[in-house]
Amino acid sequence: MIRVEHLTRRYHDLVAVDDVSLQVEEGEVLGFLGPNGAGKSTTIKILTSFLPATSGRAEVAGLDVATQGLAVRRLIGYLPENVAVPPDARVEEYLEYRGRLKGIPRAERARRRDAVLEAAGLLPMRRRILSQLSRGYRQRVGLADALLSDPKVLFLDEPTGGLDPAQRADVLELIAGMRGQRTVMLSSHVLAEVESVCSRVAIIKNGAIVARGTREPGEDEPQF
Numbered sequence: 001m002i003r004v005e006h007l008t009r010r011y012h013d014l015v016a017v018d019d020v021s022l023q024v025e026e027g028e029v030l031g032f033l034g035p036n037g038a039g040k041s042t043t044i045k046i047l048t049s050f051l052p053a054t055s056g057r058a059e060v061a062g063l064d065v066a067t068q069g070l071a072v073r074r075l076i077g078y079l080p081e082n083v084a085v086p087p088d089a090r091v092e093e094y095l096e097y098r099g100r101l102k103g104i105p106r107a108e109r110a111r112r113r114d115a116v117l118e119a120a121g122l123l124p125m126r127r128r129i130l131s132q133l134s135r136g137y138r139q140r141v142g143l144a145d146a147l148l149s150d151p152k153v154l155f156l157d158e159p160t161g162g163l164d165p166a167q168r169a170d171v172l173e174l175i176a177g178m179r180g181q182r183t184v185m186l187s188s189h190v191l192a193e194v195e196s197v198c199s200r201v202a203i204i205k206n207g208a209i210v211a212r213g214t215r216e217p218g219e220d221e222p223q224f
């Protein structure tokens with residue numbers, strides 16, 4: 001479902017992503033683990049077609065991210081590292097607006113909005129003004145937005161960043177429940193998080209993949 005071949009991205013002299021190859025099969029949750037500055041966000045921005053690669057190629061659901069970017073973006077859900085939201089809107093208004101933007105038919109929009117409000121634990125906050133939310137709740141709004149069009153492929157860049165332990169556990173449970181339903185690439189710098197929800201892990205350091213592992217079917221504990 002996600003296929004990455006020899007992807008490289010430079011920022012002037014810096015090689016932020018260095019010959020990365022990986023695959024994520026349908027229904028898998030890939031943990032993309034690495035310290036800050038390792039190249040996780042840059043890789044995800046390329047796969048979501050927000051940033052061009054310097055070389056190499058990547059496909060999402062058979063679409064080339066370099067040449068079929070619009071189609072890729074229509075198909076996927078993406079939670080960026082920093083969620084930018086209009087400050088004055090209320091949570092539910094914003095999701096309504098995002099639903100229109102994503103072309104969700106009018107008849108379905110309210111149902112999808114309510115489904116993602118519930119999934120992201122935002123029902124009690126639906127009337128709140130976005131600028132008055134804590135970072136953790138803004139992150140959840142980003143997650144709700146990523147889920148809005150019920151995408152088969154999800155890119156979540158540090159989805160637990162800024163969350164308190166209880167919120168973190170909720171979000172991880174939500175992601176764990178997606179296994180087999182959606183294909184997910186989830187970045188994190190916390191090994192324990194990745195272990196708890198991912199079927200496969202790739203570890204990135206200084207732009208390069210340094211280790212990978214898979215959880216064998218039927219195993220209780222992942223062997224990474």
Ligand code: ADP
Binds near residue numbers: 039042
């Ligand atoms: P991560 O998501 O793992 O924290 P990033 O992909 O954000 O890592 O960054 C990888 C490297 O690329 C870092 O050294 C970072 O400083 C650098 N970098 C990221 N974005 C830019 C940019 N727009 N211009 C120059 N360097 C950048």
